[in-house]
Amino acid sequence: MSPVFAHGQLRLYLLSLLEEGPRHGYEIMRDLEQRFNGLYTPSAGTVYPRLAKLEEEGLVSRGDDGRKVTYTITDAGRAEVARRQSDLGDLEDDLDRSVSQLAEDVRSRVKGDAADLRAELKAAAQEARRVAKPASGGYTSRGQASGEFEAAINELRQSARKLVRSRHTSDTVRTAALRIVHEAQRQIDQLK
Structure with missing residues (x-):
C-alpha cells in the first residue's frame, strides 16, 4: 500500500x-x-x-x-x-485519491479472501466426497467411515475458524464464510 x-x-x-x-x-x-x-x-x-x-x-x-x-x-x-493555501487544495485532492486507493485495496483484499475461502471450502468438500464411502459397504467398519468423516469435518472447521478469527479478515469475508457454511449445511440436509 x-x-x-x-x-x-x-x-x-x-x-x-x-x-x-x-x-x-x-x-x-x-x-x-x-x-x-x-x-x-x-x-x-x-x-x-x-x-x-x-x-x-x-x-x-x-x-x-x-x-x-x-x-x-x-x-x-x-x-x-x-x-500554502494552494498546497492545501492539492493536499485535499491527494487525500481523496488516497481514500479511493485505500478503499480499492480493501475491496481487493476482501474479494481475494472470499475467493480463497470458497476455494478452501470447495477443496475440503471435494476431499470429503473423495474419501467418503457409501454407507452400504466399502468400509471394513462403521468406525472407519465415522473417523474419516470426523477428520474431514474437523479440517473444514479448522480452516473456516482460522480465517474467521484472523484479525486481518474483514466482516465481508466473515459473512461470506458463514454463507458458505450454511450452503454446505443445506446440501447435507438434502442428502437425508
Whole structure:
C-alpha cells in the first residue's frame, strides 16, 4: 500500500486542522481517521512527533490542562497555512485519491479472501466426497467411515475458524464464510 501522506503533507494537514481550533492529540488522530472514512488510523507515533516538531518550529503551542495536552496554532502557523493555501487544495485532492486507493485495496483484499475461502471450502468438500464411502459397504467398519468423516469435518472447521478469527479478515469475508457454511449445511440436509 502506498503512503497516505506524501512528504510534508501530514505537517500541513495538522496545521490546517489546528487552524480550525485547538485539539488534543487523540482528537487529531480521530479527525484523521474520520477524514479517511475509517480506512486509515494514524498512530500516536506518527502524530505526536510531528506535533512536537511543529511546536519546535513555533507553528503550534502546547498547553497542559492537567489531564490532556492541547495543541493550538500560533500566528506563525496561521501565516504558514495562509501562504500554502494552494498546497492545501492539492493536499485535499491527494487525500481523496488516497481514500479511493485505500478503499480499492480493501475491496481487493476482501474479494481475494472470499475467493480463497470458497476455494478452501470447495477443496475440503471435494476431499470429503473423495474419501467418503457409501454407507452400504466399502468400509471394513462403521468406525472407519465415522473417523474419516470426523477428520474431514474437523479440517473444514479448522480452516473456516482460522480465517474467521484472523484479525486481518474483514466482516465481508466473515459473512461470506458463514454463507458458505450454511450452503454446505443445506446440501447435507438434502442428502437425508
